[in-house]
Amino acid sequence: MRYLDHNATTPLxxxxxxxxxxxxxxxxxxxxxxxxxxxxxRARAAVEQARRAVARALGAEALEVTFTSGxxxxxxxxxxxxxxxxxxxxxxxxLLTSPLEHPAVLAAAGRLQREGHPLVLVAVDAQGRIxxxxxxxxxxxxxxxxxxxxxxxxxVLGNAYDIPGLVRVVREVAPTALVHCDAVQAFGKLPIDFRxxxxxxxxxxxxxxYGPKGVGALVHRRRLALDPLLLGGQQERGRRAGTEPxxxxxxxxxxxxxxxxxxxxRHAHVVALADRLRAGLANMSDATVHGDRERRVGNTVSVGFxxxxxxxxxxxxxxxxxxxxxxxxxxxxTPEPSPVLLALGLTPAAARSALRISLGAGNTEDDxxxxxxxxxxxxxxxxxxxxxxxxxxxxxx
Numbered sequence: 279m280r281y282l283d284h285n286a287t288t289p290l291x292x293x294x295x296x297x298x299x300x301x302x303x304x305x306x307x308x309x310x311x312x313x314x315x316x317x318x319x320r321a322r323a324a325v326e327q328a329r330r331a332v333a334r335a336l337g338a339e340a341l342e343v344t345f346t347s348g349x350x351x352x353x354x355x356x357x358x359x360x361x362x363x364x365x366x367x368x369x370x371x372x373l374l375t376s377p378l379e380h381p382a383v384l385a386a387a388g389r390l391q392r393e394g395h396p397l398v399l400v401a402v403d404a405q406g407r408i409x410x411x412x413x414x415x416x417x418x419x420x421x422x423x424x425x426x427x428x429x430x431x432x433x434v435l436g437n438a439y440d441i442p443g444l445v446r447v448v449r450e451v452a453p454t455a456l457v458h459c460d461a462v463q464a465f466g467k468l469p470i471d472f473r474x475x476x477x478x479x480x481x482x483x484x485x486x487x488y489g490p491k492g493v494g495a496l497v498h499r500r501r502l503a504l505d506p507l508l509l510g511g512q513q514e515r516g517r518r519a520g521t522e523p524x525x526x527x528x529x530x531x532x533x534x535x536x537x538x539x540x541x542x543x544r545h546a547h548v549v550a551l552a553d554r555l556r557a558g559l560a561n562m563s564d565a566t567v568h569g570d571r572e573r574r575v576g577n578t579v580s581v582g583f584x585x586x587x588x589x590x591x592x593x594x595x596x597x598x599x600x601x602x603x604x605x606x607x608x609x610x611x612t613p614e615p616s617p618v619l620l621a622l623g624l625t626p627a628a629a630r631s632a633l634r635i636s637l638g639a640g641n642t643e644d645d646x647x648x649x650x651x652x653x654x655x656x657x658x659x660x661x662x663x664x665x666x667x668x669x670x671x672x673x674x675x
Contacts, residue, residue, distance in 0.1 A: 282601060282635050282637060283634075283636055284641075286481055288485060288639075293532065294488060311324075324528055332482070332534045334533060335470075336472050340471070342497050342500055345495055346493065347492055347625050348494040351518075353383050353460055354382060355507050357425060357458060360479065363505045371422075376399060377621035379431070380462065383429070387427070396423070405622070407573075409430065410444060413428075424455050425458060426452075427459075428458075430459050432569070433463045434580055434616055435577075436573075439573070442474070458477070459481070462494075465482045468541075468545075478499050479499075487534065490530065491531075493530045547578075563584075564583055567579060578634065580632055582631040583633075587631065588630055588633050590660045591633060598652045599648075612627070
């Protein structure tokens with residue numbers, strides 16, 4: 279199988295796998311990290327070593343890292359935990375985000391809206407760009423905003439965003455507001471610096487950087503008040519109850535260390551492959567590439583094929599031994615078009631015609647060429663099965 283779906287998850291790096299296995303097999307690491315005896319304290323030392331590694335990779339301090347079960351929980355803790363704490367303190371607790379965000383962010387924002395927190399979605403353009411002026415205007419029109427959440431990279435389009443520039447706008451217009459950045463799709467693809475970006479909260483996930491599934495982190499300012507989502511213990515300094523998974527965190531720490539050290543080489547590798555893919559798609563008259571043409575993470579290509587259902591196309595490519603995605607993995611199984619693509623102004627039919635192709639460290643030019651060779655036959659087969667319906671729809675006025 280040629281795997282071209284790295285935005286959904288990445289294969290476990292063999293070096294990380296060995297670290298996880300070693301931790302699982304080490305009898306000195308089998309204790310509960312909260313226990314005071316020597317076995318527990320050895321496990322605690324392994325957790326803290328991982329915490330330091332993740333912090334260094336993100337330009338943060340170890341005490342600013344709270345481990346979670348992944349990016350989804352980190353996003354939820356950031357938004358819900360911060361907004362509820364702000365409300366309890368009598369401070370502005372509305373939210374501002376964009377319609378392009380990951381479902382974890384939008385679902386958390388929706389829950390807060392149902393609890394009475396005002397919610398504003400900033401305007402985006404047809405390429406999925408978020409301009410500083412749009413953020414400035416939204417903040418000025420909504421002075422009750424207390425939490426701003428914007429991703430560093432989009433999970434469907436692969437757009438990269440000028441987070442430091444957008445944070446400067448927030449500090450100018452709403453200096454007391456908290457800024458959260460979902461960096462799950464940017465970690466390991468772009469340099470990230472929590473301190474230099476002047477963030478209050480930052481979410482990352484292990485399995486997007488060739489680490490184990492089931493662990494992630496929320497980076498936050500040390501004294502920031504967060505209303506915890508999980509109760510029952512004082513783990514993670516009271517911000518996240520539950521016994522830490524020592525072996526998976528050992529893997530996460532190594533994956534973070536490798537992601538930072540190998541970022542330039544990994545980035546150059548996937549950019550070259552993505553450029554090769556885009557050049558091949560440019561020769562297909564019915565292919566439309568979506569997203570920002572200039573600012574992007576480098577590994578992701580979102581492309582639509584006129585008159586072709588993307589979900590059926592992904593299934594046909596799977597039969598040909600090529601794994602790609604129809605939209606985001608967290609939305610798989612639904613025939614609904616991607617909300618991200620709809621936010622760009624695409625019609626539902628055009629949005630349903632899209633594939634997300636996301637390249638990784640293990641991909642080769644042969645993988646790209648195999649996909650380009652398989653696409654015409656797969657597209658023809660899907661169109662034939664659909665009976666050649668009209669792809670174009672009239673956008674409601």
